[in-house]
Amino acid sequence: MDIEIRAAKPTEYEPLGNITARAYLHDNLLAFGESDWYLGELKNVAKRATAAEVLVATLGGQPVGTVTYVPSGGPMADLARTGEAEIRMLAVAHEARGRGAGEALVRACIDRARAAEGCTGIVLSTQPVMYAAHRIYERLGFVRAPERDWQPIPGSDFTLVTYELTF
Numbered sequence: 001m002d003i004e005i006r007a008a009k010p011t012e013y014e015p016l017g018n019i020t021a022r023a024y025l026h027d028n029l030l031a032f033g034e035s036d037w038y039l040g041e042l043k044n045v046a047k048r049a050t051a052a053e054v055l056v057a058t059l060g061g062q063p064v065g066t067v068t069y070v071p072s073g074g075p076m077a078d079l080a081r082t083g084e085a086e087i088r089m090l091a092v093a094h095e096a097r098g099r100g101a102g103e104a105l106v107r108a109c110i111d112r113a114r115a116a117e118g119c120t121g122i123v124l125s126t127q128p129v130m131y132a133a134h135r136i137y138e139r140l141g142f143v144r145a146p147e148r149d150w151q152p153i154p155g156s157d158f159t160l161v162t163y164e165l166t167f
Contacts, residue, residue, distance in 0.1 A: 002059075003057050003058070003059055003064075003099065003100050003101050003104045004057070004058045004059075005055055005056070005057055005104050005105060005107075005108040006055065006056060006058070007053060007054070007055060007056070008045065008049065008054040008055060008056040008063075008066065009056075010046070010049070012045075012056055012063055013045035013046045013049065013054075014045070015063050016045045016054065016056060016063055016066040017042065017043035017044060017045045018043065019063060019064070019065065019066060019091055019092075019093050020042045020043065020045070020066060020089055020091040021039055021042045021043045022093070022094070023091035023092060023093065023094065024038075024039070024042055024091065025039075026094050027129075027130070029127055029129075029130070031158065042089060042091075045066070048068050048076065048088075048089070051070075051074060051075045051076045052068045052069060052070045052071070052074050052075075052076045052088070053068070053069040053070075053071070053112070054066060054067075054068050054069075055067050055068075055069060055105055055108055055109070057092070057101040057102075057104055057105050059096060059099065059101065064092060064093045064095075064096035064099075064101050065090075065091060065092035065093060065096065065101040065102060065105055066089070066090075066091055066105070067087060067088070067089065067090045067091070067105040067106070067108075067109060068087070068088040068089045069085065069086075069087065069088075069108070069109045069112055069113075070085060070086040070087070070088055071085050071112070071113075071116055071119075072084055072085050072113075072116060072118065072119050074086070076088060078125060078150075078152070079123060079125060079148060079150060079162060080123050081123075083118055083119060083120040083121070084119070084120060084121050084122060084123050084164075085109070085112065085113035085116065085119055085121075085122045085123075086122065086123050086124060087106065087109045087122060087123075087124040088124070088125075090102060090105060090106065090124075090133060092105075097132070102132070102133065102136050103136050103139070103140070106136055106137065106140055107140065109122060110122060110140065110165065113167070114167060119167070120166065120167055121164055121165055121166040121167050122164070122165050123145070123148070123162060123163070123164045123165075124137070124142070124162070124163050124164075125150070125152075125160035125161070125162055126160065126161055126162075126163065127160060127161070128159070128161055134163075137163045138163075140165070141165050142163040142164060142165045143163065143164060143165070144161065144162070144163055145162045145163065145164045146161070146162070148162035148164070149161050149162050150162070
């Protein structure tokens, strides 16, 4: 079966929120687990869809992954500079990993950024322990940009690492 990437439908927002939340929880990416404040953000796909493009990866017609593509100048951008798009909240269901959904979602974001007039590149933040995601990014031409690493919670030791792809 082939992976299909398309814009998420409103009827898929809740399942996609659950896929995202479960992926982050399964991989121990939330410091406070089920009580982490960010879990609500991960689940709220409808909110993201009002400010960015939420993509879905399907396998056999069933949603197995999602990513939020923030176009240049989009309100959901955390660190994109003028002319850069941003990738946020990439997640693939644990049972569907290793089938290419994550890479296909990232490729779809790259394609959108390349097609956007005036877009000079794409950037993303990731946790240092997300090794499988790092391999995808590097395979697709992203490079580490350590000068852009940042702390989403000021004063904490929690640092997100940055990758960028310049066109």
